[in-house]
Amino acid sequence: MAKTVYLGMIGDIMHPGYINIINEGAKYGDVIIGLFTDKAIANHRRLPYLTWEQRKTVVEQIKNVSKVVAQEEWSYIPNLIKYKPDYIIHGDDWKTGPEKYLRDEVYKVMEEINGHVIEIPYTKGITASSIQKEIGTLGVTPQMRLSSLRRLIAAKPIVRILESHNGLTGLIAEHTKVDVNGQEREFDGMWASSLTDSTSKGKPDIEAVDLTTRLHDLNDTLEVTTKPVIFDGDTGGKVEHFVFTVRTLERLGISCVIIEDKTGLKQNSLFGTDAIQTQDTIEGFCRKIRAGKEAQITRDFMIVSRCESLIAGKTVDDALERCHAYVEAGVDGVMIHSKEKSGEDIKEFCTRFREKDDHTPIIVVPTTFNQFTEEELATWGINVVIYANHMLRSAYPAMLKCAETILRTSRSLEASEQYCMPIKEILNLIPGTKIK
Numbered sequence: 001m002a003k004t005v006y007l008g009m010i011g012d013i014m015h016p017g018y019i020n021i022i023n024e025g026a027k028y029g030d031v032i033i034g035l036f037t038d039k040a041i042a043n044h045r046r047l048p049y050l051t052w053e054q055r056k057t058v059v060e061q062i063k064n065v066s067k068v069v070a071q072e073e074w075s076y077i078p079n080l081i082k083y084k085p086d087y088i089i090h091g092d093d094w095k096t097g098p099e100k101y102l103r104d105e106v107y108k109v110m111e112e113i114n115g116h117v118i119e120i121p122y123t124k125g126i127t128a129s130s131i132q133k134e135i136g137t138l139g140v141t142p143q144m145r146l147s148s149l150r151r152l153i154a155a156k157p158i159v160r161i162l163e164s165h166n167g168l169t170g171l172i173a174e175h176t177k178v179d180v181n182g183q184e185r186e187f188d189g190m191w192a193s194s195l196t197d198s199t200s201k202g203k204p205d206i207e208a209v210d211l212t213t214r215l216h217d218l219n220d221t222l223e224v225t226t227k228p229v230i231f232d233g234d235t236g237g238k239v240e241h242f243v244f245t246v247r248t249l250e251r252l253g254i255s256c257v258i259i260e261d262k263t264g265l266k267q268n269s270l271f272g273t274d275a276i277q278t279q280d281t282i283e284g285f286c287r288k289i290r291a292g293k294e295a296q297i298t299r300d301f302m303i304v305s306r307c308e309s310l311i312a313g314k315t316v317d318d319a320l321e322r323c324h325a326y327v328e329a330g331v332d333g334v335m336i337h338s339k340e341k342s343g344e345d346i347k348e349f350c351t352r353f354r355e356k357d358d359h360t361p362i363i364v365v366p367t368t369f370n371q372f373t374e375e376e377l378a379t380w381g382i383n384v385v386i387y388a389n390h391m392l393r394s395a396y397p398a399m400l401k402c403a404e405t406i407l408r409t410s411r412s413l414e415a416s417e418q419y420c421m422p423i424k425e426i427l428n429l430i431p432g433t434k435i436k
Helices: 016-026 038-040 050-062 075-081 100-112 128-138 142-155 165-177 194-200 209-222 239-252 268-273 282-295 315-331 344-356 372-379 388-409 413-418 423-428
Strands: 003-010 031-038 067-072 087-091 116-120 158-165 177-180 183-186 189-192 231-232 256-260 300-308 333-336 362-364 384-388
Touching: 003 075, 016 075, 016 087, 016 209, 031 050, 038 142, 038 256, 050 067, 067 075, 075 100, 075 231, 087 100, 100 116, 116 388, 142 158, 142 189, 142 239, 165 189, 165 300, 189 209, 194 209, 194 231, 194 388, 209 231, 209 239, 239 256, 239 282, 256 282, 268 344, 282 300, 282 315, 300 315, 315 333, 315 344, 333 344, 344 362, 372 423
Parallel strands: 003 031, 003 087, 031 067, 087 116, 158 189, 158 384, 189 231, 231 256, 256 300, 300 333, 333 362, 362 384
Antiparallel strands: 177 183
16 A cells, blocks of 8 residues: 655645655655645735635646645644644754744654654745745736635634725735734735725815725725725715726725715714714615625625614614624625724624624724724624724824924934834835835
8 A cells, every 4th residue: 555645735836846845755655735725824824826726726737746635724733633644744944933833743743643754955045935925016916806805704713904095004014914922913904994095185084085086096005015905985875876886996806895874974983973873774775785786797896884873872783683684685794883992782793693694794993992802803703803094093193293303303313213214114115116
């Protein structure tokens, strides 16, 4: 009976390093590829450009690959126990760094199943991550960007979205990463907020900035980023106009539009009952949802209903009635909004919504109830958290202090030292302008 060799891979971007390790493995037996699923990857790396099925089709065609199986976790252990290979093969790059713990686990399990670990020298100069970075500088097609949000929601416990109102904030959302206990963490996409779009132009958040202007500015972000964008569609306007909005956003590669169930001149929701918040009828809003869904061309584009019942001072029961009706009308997700700091009304809504509907995505904007972590929100049944205005709110105090300091000192020395990053660093944020 032929011996088996297990090799785990993402397989999104095939390069000579992958081919080399497959060929080396074939010297010891039949090569089984453990192809990481989106869910296994999502909390550790960016999602692959290709779906699991597409990657499987490619990898199956490679010479010396005997079988492709799904690796559902970042850890190799479940598949090693399941398939009990005679060997596992891996590059020697995991001897140090964040993946060392994976190596330690593998050695222990392989010893228990009387298997062996093969480590080969890592192929220098070519990595999937470096190639992916190069692809990122070229951008993505609208369809690739559009489809990525649904995949993220399916793959991750919770998807984190950061507000972006220009190309520079888009670059921050695109590239900012931190290491948390050996796990790489980053934002999954961007929120094109009508509030920050308006405020950055010095205008009130009353839909004073028209769709054409907003999309013109959003194009700056689309040109320098690759991650999915969720568009704040306010009320969606008239039904007849909303269908064209959907087609325009879909054509640009926007993943999702969120529209609120209010009518009349927009009042920002954070004013709550201090401003007149007039909700549309359930029937009227469902008509708009159905018209939007009929207008879209792809299955990937998402229309999400934002329920303003709690903002308008109504009950959780009212919010639930509306949101279940919106789901029946065809929405791809619901956003529940509140300005209450306790978050208890949001938690009650989510818990009760999930009792009847365990699959429709729930989206929240925890601006006021910001004491809860993403992990806590996920336990409520929430799928997407949007940090809806933090880039603009953090920029304004810094710019104001900088301007005041220049006025007080009659020069820019103190302002530059206290509030400004070196001009070389800010230029290096922009693709194609690296300065040594």
